Amino acid sequence: MAEALEELSAREREILALVATGITNQQIAQDLGISINTVKAHLRRIFGKLGVESRTEATTCAIQMGLIRVTPQGAETVQPDADGAADEAPDASAAADEPPAVLSRRLVWRLPLAQGLALVLAAVALFAAALWPTPRAARSGAPSRFVDLPATAPADAAENREGRWVQRASMPTARSRFAQALLGRAIYAIGGLTEEDWSGAVERYDISADRWTERREKPTAVANVGAAVVGGRIYVPGGYDAAGQARDVLEVYDPETDAWSTAAPLPAPLFAYAIAPYGEGFYLFGGYDGEGYVDTVYHYDAAANAWSLAGTLSAPRGFAAAATVREGDGEVIYLLGGYDGQIEYALCESFRPADAAAGEDPWRAHAPLGTGRAGHGVVASGGKLYVVGGGWDGSLLNNERYDIALDVWST
Known part of the structure; x- marks a missing residue:
């Protein structure tokens, strides 16, 4: 722990001490005279x-x-000296005589006893969590279903964690409901929700080096979004913002220049959609428009920078997942699961853009998922679809694999 303290700059120690008092990022910014x-x-x-x-x-x-x-009197923060060692706690009577401005500069706060005990209990809880890990919710207690709520792990959680999973470098920013994109040998994590706020953070994971790096932040911080890679650029449409509004913005990230730009806005504000690349553009399936779940299918043509309505779903829903698969001479998009405000769907359907362009019915129904789910992820690889996670009222730790040729699911 001493080595970790030495790695922190004086400013970082100062901010860490403030974090320990329980004040918000905005309060820290105001106290230190810096931006949030x-x-x-x-x-x-x-x-x-x-x-x-x-x-x-x-x-x-x-x-x-x-x-x-x-x-016993409470909890107090202590400013470390230049060598990283903490000074002795200041005398309470002396501190009481100092003006608030001096106390602020010295980073001395006395918290109520209950908060002090809570800090100790938090430390104990962390050690317990190492032995009995459970899924954590980033925004527990939030009234909206578009931010994270607490979830209880099934009894077989430990068993499901075994197998072929390998731990890799952790994301610099812990968050949920973010967009992700694979480009070359790198994965990009964009936006989402942290424990504290909406985030515009963009982080790049180098698969070969097992290393994360920070990139330029997304201009509009949103959650419940997805991303599609088209022509070497990452498109992030819509989203749910901190004001609780659905957005119609389309922002585009260029990894070569580490810069963001805007493109034609969506036909309607939208988030919680499923997204899949196709040719020189991408498709959005369903989602939530700020009033309710929708059944629309939109297509974006990157070359023309234009949107069009491409069809409708079999049922309005959001939080589904989509993946593009090459079949024969063309591409097919698989759409799985979703949520309509009441139930989680086990639907597995495929959408054929070529048929839609020819005026034919583009939809095909396939064997359903073993478990209805929403908020999950899907990856296509080697003629199979891998469906991971999800769960609306509780985390689903059982993952599923779909054999496209056989139309068969397994876990």
């Missing part, structure tokens, strides 16, 4: 250096480093 984006950037670096993914874990590290102490 600067605070977020510092926190990403702090989390990376400490190897943590949440404020709770960072607070535990602050306790272990001596940046914060829990006493």
Whole structure:
């Protein structure tokens, strides 16, 4: 832990100590006279250096480093010296005589006893979590179903974690409901929700090097979004913003220049759609438009920078997943699962854009998923579809594989 403290700059220690008091990013920014984006950037670096993914874990590290102490009178943060060692806790009576501005500069806060005890309990909980891990919700208690709610792992969770999964480098920013795209030998994670706020963070994972790097932030921070790669650029349409609004913005990221641009807006605000690339564009299936779940299928032509209505779904729904598969001389898009506000679908359907262009019915029905699910991911590889995760009212840890040629599912 001492080595981790030495890796932190003076400013990072200062921010970590403030985080441990429980104040928000906005309050930290105001206290230090910096922007909230600067605070977020510092926190990403702090989390990376400490190897943590949440404020709770960072607070535990602050306790272990001596940046914060829990006493019978409460909890207090202590500014470390240049060598990384924490100074002795200031005398309470002396602190009481100092003006608030001085206290702020010295990073001395006295928290209520309950909060102090909560910090200790948080540390104990983290050690327990290492022995009995359960899925964590980034925004527990939120009233909307478009942010994360607590979930309970099934009894067979430990068994399902065994198998062929391999741990790789953790994302610098712990988040959910973000867009992801594979381009070459790199995976891009874009936007989403953190434990604290909506995020515009863009992080690139080098598969060969097992290393993450930060890239330029997305201009519009949104969640419940997807991404499609077309012509070497990453398209991120719509999304759900911090004001609780559906957006119609289409933002495009160029990895070569690390720059964002805007393209033609969507025909309607939309999020929670399924997205799949096709030719020189991509398709959006269903989603939520701010009023309800929709059955629309939109096509975006990147060369023309234009949208068109390409059809409808068999039932309105959002949070489905889509994957493009080459079949014969053409491509087919598979659409799986989804949620309509009441049920999770087990539907497995395929959409043939060539048939739609010819005026024929583009949809085919296939063997359904073994479990209805929403909010999941799907990957096409070697003639098979791999469906991972999801679950609306509880996490689904059983994954499924679909053999396209045989029209058969297995787990």
